[in-house]
Amino acid sequence: MTKKDVLVYPNDFLNSFIAGDTIEVMKQIPDESVDLIVTSPPYNLKNSTGNGMKDGRGGKWANAALVNGYSHHNDNMPHEEYTEWQRNCLSEMLRLIPDDGAIFYNHKWRVQSGLIQDRQDIVTGFPVRQIIIWKRKGGINFNPGYFLPTYEVIYLIAKPKFRLVKKANAHGDVWEFGQESNNKHPAPFPIGLIERIISSTKAQSILDPFMGSGTTALAAKKLGRDFIGIDISPEYCQMAEKRLAENIFTYPKIRKESSYQIKLMEQNN
Numbered sequence: 001m002t003k004k005d006v007l008v009y010p011n012d013f014l015n016s017f018i019a020g021d022t023i024e025v026m027k028q029i030p031d032e033s034v035d036l037i038v039t040s041p042p043y044n045l046k047n048s049t050g051n052g053m054k055d056g057r058g059g060k061w062a063n064a065a066l067v068n069g070y071s072h073h074n075d076n077m078p079h080e081e082y083t084e085w086q087r088n089c090l091s092e093m094l095r096l097i098p099d100d101g102a103i104f105y106n107h108k109w110r111v112q113s114g115l116i117q118d119r120q121d122i123v124t125g126f127p128v129r130q131i132i133i134w135k136r137k138g139g140i141n142f143n144p145g146y147f148l149p150t151y152e153v154i155y156l157i158a159k160p161k162f163r164l165v166k167k168a169n170a171h172g173d174v175w176e177f178g179q180e181s182n183n184k185h186p187a188p189f190p191i192g193l194i195e196r197i198i199s200s201t202k203a204q205s206i207l208d209p210f211m212g213s214g215t216t217a218l219a220a221k222k223l224g225r226d227f228i229g230i231d232i233s234p235e236y237c238q239m240a241e242k243r244l245a246e247n248i249f250t251y252p253k254i255r256k257e258s259s260y261q262i263k264l265m266e267q268n269n
């Protein structure tokens with residue numbers, strides 16, 4: 001792991017995992033220099049009106065991986081603060097993509113105090129072109145007031161000239177992928193979902209500003225593209241780097257790079 005206080009684009013970024021605060025790291029990337037962004041932010045699940053996720057005492061949620069939050073983020077911000085943070089992240093992401101670029105921003109709607117909390121307050125004003133429904137397995141619904149939630153959403157936030165590659169528009173807007181198992185990160189993407197997104201575009205460089213266990217990186221390299229991964233947790237960056245290394249012999253396109261770097265931003269110390 002190399003310690004850095006200033007990162008230089010593109011050498012310090014491409015095919016690297018950067019451990020640091022996402023906005024601070026993104027600020028060091030020049031305008032319009034990444035083709036595509038695919039990400040899933042922390043959902044702020046522990047700021048909840050329900051009892052289980054709120055304080056982590058467990059109960060019904062005793063087995064939910066996210067009850068403990070992330071290694072370096074407690075997932076429990078006041079709602080307004082969280083919304084403002086996510087809007088600032090999206091503004092920074094929008095700055096980084098060119099006129100034919102796009103952001104695939106995954107989020108989850110949920111019921112709070114008996115009413116749906118969609119994420120309109122986060123995405124209002126951003127150029128949302130489409131909402132893709134990611135149909136996944138539910139869990140157990142203990143609340144008799146509503147049906148078992150079984151989907152998340154992916155906002156396609158696109159600049160005007162963004163286009164899919166030929167035939168990708170034949171996919172519908174409801175995608176069914178089961179959750180990822182066999183991953184120590186509490187909230188990983190299923191890799192098939194990210195491969196669907198990346199392979200639907202011609203993007204060569206793909207940024208995930210909340211990289212977690214490195215699913216976007218692995219999907220990008222499987223498809224012969226470049227990635228930039230940012231996560232506040234040096235532990236998750238190491239997990240992601242190890243995951244790529246373990247797959248070097250599985251996917252021939254990954255082998256082209258001999259090693260992937262982890263950069264630790266100085267402010268993390």
Ligand SMILES: C[S@@+](CC[C@H](N)C(=O)[O-])C[C@H]1O[C@@H](n2cnc3c(N)ncnc32)[C@H](O)[C@@H]1O
Nearest residue numbers: 021022042073187188189210212213215231232
């Ligand atoms: C939903 S998870 C992403 C999981 C990822 N899609 C995967 O496949 O493993 C969100 C991630 O955001 C990270 N995170 C939280 N706050 C952050 C911040 N300020 N800057 C960078 N990363 C942050 C967490 O450590 C967590 O790994």
